[in-house]
Amino acid sequence: MGRDILLSIRGLRIDGRSGDAWHPIVKGVDLTLHRGEVLGLIGESGAGKSTLGLAAMGFARDGCRISGGTINFDGIDLCTAPEAIRRGLRGKRIAYVAQSAAASFNPAHRLIDQYCEAPVVHGVMPREKAEGDAVDLYRRMRLPNPEDIGFRYPHQVSGGQLQRAMTAMAMACRPDLIIFDEPTTALDVMTQIEVLAAIRDIVRQSGTAAIYITHDLAVVAQMADRIKVLLRGDEVEEADTRSMLAAPRQAYTRSLWAVRSFARPEQPPGRGTPVVSVRNVTAGYGAVDVLKNVSFDIHARRTVAVVGESGSGKSTAARVIAGLLPPRKGQVLMGGKTLPPGFRARSRDELRQCQMIYQMADTALNPKLRLRELIGRPAEMYLGLTGTALEARIRDLLALIELEPDTYIDRLPSELSGGQKQRIGIARALAAEPQLIICDEVTSALDQIVQEDILKLLDRLQGELNLAYMFITHDLATVKSIADEVVVMQQGAVVEHGPKAALFAFPRQDYTRLLLSSVPEMDPDWLNRLLAARGEDA
Amino acid sequence: MTEIWRMIGQRLLLGMLTLFIISVVIFGATELLPGDLARELLGQSATEETLAALREQLGLNDPAPVRYWNWLTGVLQGDFGVSMATQKPISELVGTRLGNTLFLALYAAALSVPLSLLLGVLAALWRNSVFDRASNALALTAISFPEFFVAYILILWLAQTGLFPSMVRITGATTTGDLLYSAFLPALTLTLVVTAHMMRMTRAAIINLLASPYIEMARLKGMSPMRVVLHHAVPNALAPIINVVALNLAYLITGVVVVEVVFVYPGLGQLMIDAVTNRDIPVVQAIALIFASAYVLLNLLADVLSTVTNPRLMHRT
Numbered sequence: 129m130g131r132d133i134l135l136s137i138r139g140l141r142i143d144g145r146s147g148d149a150w151h152p153i154v155k156g157v158d159l160t161l162h163r164g165e166v167l168g169l170i171g172e173s174g175a176g177k178s179t180l181g182l183a184a185m186g187f188a189r190d191g192c193r194i195s196g197g198t199i200n201f202d203g204i205d206l207c208t209a210p211e212a213i214r215r216g217l218r219g220k221r222i223a224y225v226a227q228s229a230a231a232s233f234n235p236a237h238r239l240i241d242q243y244c245e246a247p248v249v250h251g252v253m254p255r256e257k258a259e260g261d262a263v264d265l266y267r268r269m270r271l272p273n274p275e276d277i278g279f280r281y282p283h284q285v286s287g288g289q290l291q292r293a294m295t296a297m298a299m300a301c302r303p304d305l306i307i308f309d310e311p312t313t314a315l316d317v318m319t320q321i322e323v324l325a326a327i328r329d330i331v332r333q334s335g336t337a338a339i340y341i342t343h344d345l346a347v348v349a350q351m352a353d354r355i356k357v358l359l360r361g362d363e364v365e366e367a368d369t370r371s372m373l374a375a376p377r378q379a380y381t382r383s384l385w386a387v388r389s390f391a392r393p394e395q396p397p398g399r400g401t402p403v404v405s406v407r408n409v410t411a412g413y414g415a416v417d418v419l420k421n422v423s424f425d426i427h428a429r430r431t432v433a434v435v436g437e438s439g440s441g442k443s444t445a446a447r448v449i450a451g452l453l454p455p456r457k458g459q460v461l462m463g464g465k466t467l468p469p470g471f472r473a474r475s476r477d478e479l480r481q482c483q484m485i486y487q488m489a490d491t492a493l494n495p496k497l498r499l500r501e502l503i504g505r506p507a508e509m510y511l512g513l514t515g516t517a518l519e520a521r522i523r524d525l526l527a528l529i530e531l532e533p534d535t536y537i538d539r540l541p542s543e544l545s546g547g548q549k550q551r552i553g554i555a556r557a558l559a560a561e562p563q564l565i566i567c568d569e570v571t572s573a574l575d576q577i578v579q580e581d582i583l584k585l586l587d588r589l590q591g592e593l594n595l596a597y598m599f600i601t602h603d604l605a606t607v608k609s610i611a612d613e614v615v616v617m618q619q620g621a622v623v624e625h626g627p628k629a630a631l632f633a634f635p636r637q638d639y640t641r642l643l644l645s646s647v648p649e650m651d652p653d654w655l656n657r658l659l660a661a662r663g664e665d666a
Numbered sequence: 667m668t669e670i671w672r673m674i675g676q677r678l679l680l681g682m683l684t685l686f687i688i689s690v691v692i693f694g695a696t697e698l699l700p701g702d703l704a705r706e707l708l709g710q711s712a713t714e715e716t717l718a719a720l721r722e723q724l725g726l727n728d729p730a731p732v733r734y735w736n737w738l739t740g741v742l743q744g745d746f747g748v749s750m751a752t753q754k755p756i757s758e759l760v761g762t763r764l765g766n767t768l769f770l771a772l773y774a775a776a777l778s779v780p781l782s783l784l785l786g787v788l789a790a791l792w793r794n795s796v797f798d799r800a801s802n803a804l805a806l807t808a809i810s811f812p813e814f815f816v817a818y819i820l821i822l823w824l825a826q827t828g829l830f831p832s833m834v835r836i837t838g839a840t841t842t843g844d845l846l847y848s849a850f851l852p853a854l855t856l857t858l859v860v861t862a863h864m865m866r867m868t869r870a871a872i873i874n875l876l877a878s879p880y881i882e883m884a885r886l887k888g889m890s891p892m893r894v895v896l897h898h899a900v901p902n903a904l905a906p907i908i909n910v911v912a913l914n915l916a917y918l919i920t921g922v923v924v925v926e927v928v929f930v931y932p933g934l935g936q937l938m939i940d941a942v943t944n945r946d947i948p949v950v951q952a953i954a955l956i957f958a959s960a961y962v963l964l965n966l967l968a969d970v971l972s973t974v975t976n977p978r979l980m981h982r983t
Contacts, residue, residue: 218886231879236901244784281977311785347726368753475743 133298134185134304134337134664136459142179142188142361153179153192157362164335168352168369170342170384170457170577172545176340177221177549181307184339185222186214192643199464201307202304217478219246223298225327229290239276243297252301265296266612268333269326288319292326299330306331308340312347313427314601324350324648325659343575345384345581346648347403349373350655355379369652387648392587394628398427401464403563404449404482409458411448412620417456418444419431420620426564429590431597433611433628435604436514441620442600446566449598450482461561480510483557487569489549495539497527501536508561515661529585546576554585558593566598571606583610618638670973670980673818677969681962688958689741693734694945707750707944737951746952751944756952760934764956766836766935767926770849771918775857778918779911782861786868791895793873802869805862817855817928824851834931852929856922860914867910871903878902903974912968918958 137159141491143150144397154176161167179192182330186206187193199206201222206214218224220528223246232654244258249396251603253261266274269292276372282290291311298306311327312320316526326349328351331338348355348369349355357364357370357380367380376382402425419441426432434442447453449460451471458466468474483506493502507513513521523533529551540548550570557565567586571579599611604659607614614631617626618631624637635641645658676716704720705712725736740747746756785805785950789798805908808816826830838847872895875881884898900907930936934953941949973979 141816181887187886189882209737215888215890217888218885219889224883224886226879226883228879232883234884234898236898236900238977245884245889249893250888279980283978284981 132163133160134163134202135159136167136198137180137184138198138200140180140199140261141194141195142176142183143195144179145191145193150193150195152195153361154183156197157358157361157512158205159184159338160357161305161339164337165193165354166340166352166608168337168340168342168348168355169358169363170345170348170355171358172343172577174360176178176361178309180358181339182224183323184203184307185224187218188592191421203612219303220252221303222251222305222307223301223303223312224632225291225294225298225306225308228314229294230287230314231281231656232294234288235282238279239285239293239297243293243300246297247300250301258300261300262296265299265330266293268330269293269296270322271296286319288315288323291315291319291323295323295327295330299334299336300449302334303336305337305339305380308338308342308351310342313342313344317604317648318437318643320347320648321655322644322659328655335465343630344648346650346654348580349650349652350648362662368580373652375651395431395612397424400427400528402427402461403463405461406445406449406465406600407458407461408447409445409460411444411453411455411660412457413453418620419448419455421458422617422621422622423458424615424618424625426598427594428563428596430612431590431599431608431610432613432615433599433601434615434617435601435607435642436617439619440617442594442602442617443568444600444620446484446568446598446600446616448564449564451479452483476510480560481562482566483560483562484566484568485550485553485557485570487572488532489553489573490541490547492553493549493556495541498540500540502541502552505557505558506556510560520596521559525559527588528556545578546574547581548640550574550578550582551585554582554589558589562595564596564598566600568600569602571591571598572601572603579606586610616643670970671740674970675943675975677966680751682970685955685958689738689955690734692857692951692958693730693737693955695849696951697730697858699945699947703750703945703947709932721884724972730765732892737948738792738963741952749941749949750944751946751949756949759937759949760952763934763937765933766931767919767922769845770852770853770922770926770931770933771851771915772859773849775915776916777856778861778914779864782855782864783868783907785861787863787872787900788897789865789930790872790876791891793869802866806866808858809862811885813855813859813924814928816858817851817925820851820855820974824854834929836932849929852925852931855925855928856918859921860917864907864914868903870906871906872899873898875902901975904975907967908971910977912964913941916961917963919960 134309137157138383139158140154141152141156142154144153151582155162157180159180169180171177176436179189182189182530183194183199185199186199186209187199197207201217204213229350240259242264243262244255247258248255263274263277264279270276271289271292275625277285277289277293277639283295295311308327312323315323324347340348342348352369353366356366357378359380364380365376366473367377372381384389405425407423409419409422410417415599422441424432432447436442444453448455450465451469451474457470462478467478471479499520503525504518507521508518520626522537526533526536531548531551541552544552553570572583574582588596589595599607601607611628614626614628615622616637618639624631624635624640631640633642637646648654690848703724703726703899705716708716708720725733737747744757746760748754749756749759751907784800789801797890821832824830830850832851834848834852836845875900879900881894884894889898922933924933926933926935927939934956938950938953940946
């Protein structure tokens with residue numbers, strides 16, 4: 129590793145605009161990066177990680193401005209350099225890998241065209257050479273069919289493959305620096321491993337320096353030489369990876385490490401009639417069966433976690449229970465009574481029994497309605513509450529989700545934080561007084577610390593209200609902390625089903641073992657050991 | 667590819683169904699017009715016998731469904747019947763007029779479509795700039811005036827000064843060059859009327875996409891603002907742009923009535939006005955049906971083009 133400094137940021141301040149006022153997002157951060165070095169940037173959302181990463185390219189998003197400090201990239205001051213110089217660096221000497229490759233590839237162009245754009249426009253190499261290079265990089269990123277995959281459109285390629293194709297695209301001009309902005313956050317654990325390994329190898333082989341932005345400590349432990357912790361635009365501390373993991377100096381860093389300490393005791397096994405019972409359900413879209421002969425029960429006061437890779441049929445199972453997708457075969461029983469397959473045929477009371485909470489609270493809440501209406505509507509519709517009774521119920525529900533009723537009852541969703549929005553999603557489900565709540569990746573979009581609060585809340589509510597939870601997630605850490613039973617799904621079928629403790633301790637199926645071993649651990653050697661072990665198996 | 671053909675087939679069938687319904691509406695509407703055709707043709711002095719004979723000859727005594735059926739089967743064979751006013755076959759009458767109207771529509775389209783796309787793209791590129799505000803204000807001003815007013819203003823400015831003729835005469839000896847010159851004012855009037863809609867839709871469709879992650883990605887790859895808009899935003903904005911262009915093309919064919927009257931342009935719109943004045947019902951029906959077909963066909967074309975330009979629809983795995 130060369131010791132000469134590639135990027136040097138001093139006292140950087142960035143403001144964001146809300147309405148007419150500017151408020152600070154990054155508050156005077158220093159950052160030094162040597163050639164070939166990988167720096168991990170870690171923190172919750174709102175810490176200014178992405179803003180800082182983009183500033184390293186001399187780029188500020190619309191509504192943001194760099195208000196102070198210097199950014200020196202290899203002798204060029206990116207704050208004062210003319211836009212043409214900065215544009216000449218972007219894509220050529222500094223490249224960017226975005227969080228969601230699916231959204232960051234242009235849907236109108238083939239992958240290879242998007243790959244070749246930077247090298248050709250920046251005049252690094254002619255198109256023919258770039259195409260040949262692309263195939264080589266696709267191969268090194270372990271993409272299937274490297275010769276042909278470039279000629280596909282983004283929608284024809286899976287998320288994990290797109291993320292690797294985007295890393296290949298970032299490498300196209302052999303940049304000195306790549307900014308990775310949460311490149312694996314949207315992927316499930318199995319896909320994440322492949323992408324992490326591919327990214328790490330290519331960065332090391334090419335001697336490229338990188339800034340790796342993530343909120344996942346275990347991931348950054350695998351990727352980074354040094355870690356910098358950010359909190360609300362300020363640096364908390366910085367150290368090389370091993371010493372940071374072994375001995376974090378600051379209380380905030382230690383609190384990040386301690387996250388996931390929440391684990392509730394397993395509830396006693398359910399007796400009597402299950403709240404919901406899925407019996408031999410086969411269902412799908414078009415000609416394809418997405419669920420194949422799936423059966424499981426959920427009892428009151430129990431949490432059943434449904435886990436699997438993306439595309440394994442987890443959410444489809446939830447849609448069948450909710451009546452959104454009538455099954456082809458099999459049935460759903462609630463309290464021992466067979467439910468009509470489609471929600472239109474179900475009675476209002478049957479609908480009331482089963483409520484959903486969604487992953488993206490942002491899109492699941494009507495932005496034009498105040499909390500009073502958002503929570504009040506199901507209470508009014510299902511339970512016929514009106515007037516003062518309704519008002520009292522809304523206040524009870526707000527208190528139940530730990531939001532002060534007087535402060536919040538007339539707010540709009542846009543006036544809430546991500547965690548608070550998810551609490552409203554929970555309150556809206558509770559308003560119907562259901563027996564079963566389906567939680568579809570409810571914590572995936574949240575920071576770890578906020579996740580913890582939501583899990584604790586869900587746990588408390590379950591105890592108080594005798595709820596049954598179906599908890600869909602690809603995050604096994606969440607499963608460990610909250611589930612009583614685990615249903616492992618693969619390609620639409622249940623491969624393993626059992627109590628949490630037994631399943632985690634003695635997985636019977638190879639697939640379950642593979643899934644469990646894919647969860648990143650807070651050990652810098654974890655990925656190496658895992659890849660070595662899998663290499664031996666293969 | 668087979669899916670595309672199937673889609674085109676489906677849309678064609680639907681379009682034919684639409685046209686069939688429209689033909690019923692047109693026929694029904696003309697049925698509702700008050701007055702007696704035979705008396706209208708022969709005048710107040712006609713005797714009962716001659717009126718009865720004419721009604722018999724025109725088939726006016728048949729029940730409406732029978733007359734509708736006769737009309738429809740005729741139309742399907744290209745026979746729109748005979749004009750009551752001139753006693754000439756309508757297809758002959760309409761043929762040259764349709765050609766003239768299409769010429770004017772194409773002329774106006776050739777001016778307005780490139781102009782509005784260019785203005786729309788530039789307005790999106792330099793959004794909130796002086797250029798953006800000025801072109802928006804001008805386009806909105808042009809669309810806010812009634813067509814005849816725009817037409818008379820143009821005549822006042824450009825015809826009174828002798829630059830362009832204010833009336834269009836088309837004879838057998840008129841060359842295309844003459845025609846382009848003499849039809850410039852009506853084409854310009856139509857351009858001013860349709861440009862705002864297309865330009866603002868183009869601008870909105872592009873700006874809508876500029877917040878997308880793939881646009882940010884293109885900027886982070888160091889692409890120039892022009893390339894970001896043209897290469898990354900426009901291909902994804904094609905569907906709404908194509909649809910609004912098709913809608914305005916249809917308007918250029920069917921909405922020219924006022925403009926044709928002002929400039930005495932011998933097109934379908936003129937013919938329709940004359941036919942309405944003369945109660946020449948078969949001609950009115952024929953022209954209404956032609957206008958409806960233009961709408962249906964152009965919308966079909968827009969659907970097909972927006973599908974063909976969308977890789978997600980063209981390349982389903």
